[in-house]
Amino acid sequence: MTYLYKRQVLAVLTTAAILASCVTKKYRQPTVNTDHLYRDTTLTDTTSMANMPVKQLFSDTVLTNLIQEGLNENLDLKTAVQRIAEAQATFGQSKAAFLPSLSAGANVTRAKTSAASLNFPPEFANSFNLKTTTYQLVLNTSWEADIWGKLSSAKRSALAGLLQSDAAKRAVQTQLIANIANTYYNLMALDQQLAITKQTLEIRIKDVETVKSLKEGAIVNGAAVVQSEANRYAAEVTIPDLNQSIREAENALSILLARAPGPIKRGSLNEQKTVADLKIGVPSQLLKNRPDVRQAEFAFRAAFESTNLARTYFYPQLTITGQGGASSLQLKNIFDNSIFYNFIGGLTQPIFSQGQNRARLRTAKAQQQEAYYAFQQSLLTAGQEVSNALYSYQNAVEKQGSRVKQLQALEKSVDYTKELLRYSSATNYTDVLTSEQSLLTAQLSSVNDRLQELQAIVNLYRALGGGWR
Structure with missing residues (x-):
């Protein structure tokens, strides 16, 4: 698997170099x-x-x-x-x-939900806590692949x-x-x-x-x-x-x-x-x-x-973004089973900006x-x-x-x-x-x-x- 992975990476880099030279x-x-x-x-x-x-x-x-x-x-x-x-x-x-960018953030969110928006019967409305406090620590990263030599x-x-x-x-x-x-x-x-x-x-x-x-x-x-x-x-x-x-x-x-x-x-x-x-x-x-x-x-x-x-x-722009961190309703439990993360890879192809790109090139x-x-x-x-x-x-x-x-x-x-x-x-x-x-x-x-x-x-x-x- 390791050898196959290395070959795949090499193939991707070679392809990127060829595309960039074009x-x-x-x-x-x-x-x-x-x-x-x-x-x-x-x-x-x-x-x-x-x-x-x-x-x-x-x-x-x-x-x-x-x-x-x-x-x-x-x-x-x-x-x-x-x-x-x-x-x-x-x-x-x-x-x-x-290099990929990396940023960190910490925030506290205080929210209140109205009883009417929950559509509960009046006799149950007082049984729920309509105010919540959320504590969150987040790491964000982003990386752009230099496929076209930009x-x-x-x-x-x-x-x-x-x-x-x-x-x-x-x-x-x-x-x-x-x-x-x-x-x-x-x-x-x-x-x-x-x-x-x-x-x-x-x-x-x-x-x-x-x-x-x-x-x-x-x-x-x-x-x-x-x-x-x-x-x-x-x-x-x-x-x-x-x-x-x-x-x-x-x-x-x-x-x-x-x-x-x-x-x-x-x-x-x-x-x-x-x-x-x-x-x-x-x-x-x-x-x-x-x-x-x-x-x-x-x-x-x-x-x-x-x-x-x-x-x-x-040409399309390939970016990979990731986010991870911890989120909890109680600050003392923020690292207890509250970890989350996500990774997104995407291509962005300009469609309606061709006039702007042509003007930039001219x-x-x-x-x-x-x-x-x-x-x-x-x-x-x-x-x-x-x-x-x-x-x-x-x-x-x-x-x-x-x-x-x-x-x-x-x-x-x-x-x-x-x-x-x-x-x-x-x-x-x-x-x-x-x-x-x-x-x-x-x-x-x-x-x-x-x-x-x-x-x-x-x-x-x-x-x-x-x-x-």
Whole structure:
């Protein structure tokens, strides 16, 4: 009998698995073409800077300490961790659905029956106790058989949701690292631009005195003096704006670190070292390296399982329920010959809810298609960001080579025009003014070139999916 029973159970489980496979489909990763995600780039080397640790990418220990503080304290990242906890609870709930439910209850019922409802003759009505008290202890259980894969699909959907939340947290982490580094570099660039402007202001204050002396020697006229003073104030007026930009950048970085707004310790832009060789790997690596791409795929997977779940509503539901307990008119005798129980097994086939089930399935299919498009879009966006960051880096390096030559030429131009102003009538102060303004603009632009290079490396690192390991 035992062997026969085991065979029967095995046959039932096998049949259930076959039936479930006919209703629900097995998930497969969607096929996407990644051959040309990187514009004008053909690569075969799979080495990617995305695998580099943060401390290897950034040599500035002050920056790496700020990044670590951000990873420990950032509120957006903590919120993402709590979303993972929510998804874990949902996944645990989906696993618990495979187990039978069990509930217990205890109740006391006080009832009175009217004599008229018993239809007894009046002379016998007073002979019966028309008031009764019933004591009852009950256990209820219920279990749903997962014949069509309904519970399994719900479980897999919850698992995909959990993995999606984990990928979302990693995406927040990579973006946080990039934001901290970019803001840190921007602060140092503003510091350097402020230093250049202050140095220029000191030179122009001296220039005003020089032009006044030249006027006394009848070499220049009063217009040159006024122009030199205006040139001095043109530099001076930009300093408050630079200070405000520095203050706002410090406050923004403080928020990323979950600090109250305040000063930020930092190094110098000239001390920053960059990675010698930027390896970007092959485009297909974005599928596993980019957290937001993985997040989009897990969202599609959850939608796929939701479609499977919607299909199961067209098929009968097998449930087994049971109830047992004790009931007695006297509490002291509740366990004496007062045990009762019942078991019920039943199939529930939807008949008049086909319209609702069809609508549910159409909705699930549409949402699955939307999730697929979102997955494709995330991959295309990832390729775009890699291409943009790489091109920005190449442009920054190219510009810095030309900028050095421009600065050298403008410094000579300023020196020559000042000398000519002293000893020759072939020039006037307008030439000096033009050359000084051009020099200041080029100096500030050279800082931006260096900032562009550093931020391009950070953005390329994030675009490739670096920072979450």
